[in-house]
Amino acid sequence: xxxxxxxxxxxxxxxxxxxxxxxxxxxxxxxxxxxxxxxxxxxxxxxxxxxxxxxxxxxxxxxxxxxxxxxxxxxxxxxxxxxxxxxxxxxxxxxxxxxxxxxxxxxxxxxxxxxxxxxxxxxx
Numbered sequence: 001x002x003x004x005x006x007x008x009x010x011x012x013x014x015x016x017x018x019x020x021x022x023x024x025x026x027x028x029x030x031x032x033x034x035x036x037x038x039x040x041x042x043x044x045x046x047x048x049x050x051x052x053x054x055x056x057x058x059x060x061x062x063x064x065x066x067x068x069x070x071x072x073x074x075x076x077x078x079x080x081x082x083x084x085x086x087x088x089x090x091x092x093x094x095x096x097x098x099x100x101x102x103x104x105x106x107x108x109x110x111x112x113x114x115x116x117x118x119x120x121x122x123x124x
Contacts, residue, residue: 002028002113004097009118017085020118022097023078028113030078034104036111037071037082039093039120046096050082051104060104065091087122094119 008020020037024030034053040046050061050071059071065084073080080097095118098111105111 002026002030002033002099004099004113004115006095006097006115006118009095009120011121011123012087014088014122014124016087017083018087018120019084020082020095020097020120022080022082022115024080024099025078028099030099031075033099033101033113035071035073035080036098036100036105037080037095038098038108039091039095040117041093044093046108048106048108049095051106052080053104054102058104060106062106084120087120089122089124092120092122 003026005023012018036051037049038046039049052059052071056073068086070083097115099113100111
């Protein structure tokens with residue numbers, strides 16, 4: 001089992017930056033798991049944002065955030081990060097991190113472990 005807790009969500013002005021954290025705990029080894037970031041806006045389906053492989057050597061980001069969002073991890077503290085810059089109103093959503101063994105995936109049903117999310121609101 002693995003527990004994930006997201007933090008860092010807040011209200012931020014458009015154009016600004018924000019970093020979200022995803023802290024892991026539990027019996028599973030964090031370093032063996034890929035981490036995915038997803039978001040869900042009211043009335044919309046949960047969508048893929050970014051992911052990072054267990055080794056940290058590969059990352060993937062959605063086209064909608066490419067060039068603005070970066071995903072990283074620090075296995076020494078069992079934490080992954082989503083660095084967001086040039087935020088726009090369309091980035092307003094609840095952001096979730098998820099974990100699965102080894103390889104990245106863009107699909108929500110491929111991740112067995114999920115956090116409860118953190119709210120990001122971008123004001124114009």
